[in-house]
Amino acid sequence: MDRKNKVKMKNIRLVNIVIVALAFFFHSCNSAVPTKKNIIGEWIGVDGSKLRFKANGTFEGEMLPGEHFFGQTQGHKGKKVYGSGKWLLKKGQGWWEISMNFNKILNQEDEFDTQILISGSSGLLSQNPPWYLFEWKDEEGGERYVFKKQ
Incomplete structure (x- = not known):
């Protein structure tokens, strides 16, 4: 040759x-796409807080850290929040998220809308199952307050 x-x-x-x-x-x-079936069930936060998402589109939250879910303006800093409402899985800006409408919050008259983000634990871009849910603790891109499915 x-x-x-x-x-x-x-x-x-x-x-x-x-x-x-x-x-x-x-x-x-x-990237895998999370489904409603992936979300339904009980999720436990790092400090024992709980989110339960039901197949009928409702949810319950127990011992949720107020500052991560409701911000400083709601006067919930350092308080544990209990509430329930309706949830919806949707594609957000760059993340899948669960939109949550709290229509009952213990010791509060107003409703409150928020979302919790979904991320994967595997894959090159961490967008493949197993899934976990999270809220940013402070600024976006910083530390996360994480929930894992039980």
Whole structure:
């Protein structure tokens, strides 16, 4: 085999390696889509708080950290919140999320709308099951307050 053919064969091998590597990369980038079935059930927070999502589109929350769910403006900092309402799984901006409408909150008359974000625990971009739910503790992109399914 002459020098020209050897170079040509090396280039073909290199192209094949690049194609295989790109195929693996793009395959691992595929993001799974969380389903309602994935969400239904009980989720436990890092400090024992609970969220229960039911198949009929309702939820209950126990011992939820007020500052993460309701912010400083609601006067809930350091308080544990108990409430219930309706939930809906939807695609947010860059994240899947569960939209929650609290229509009953213990010791509060007003309703409150919020969302909790969904992330995966595996995959290149962490967008594959097993799923976990989270709220940002402070600024977006910082520390997370996490719920795991039981």
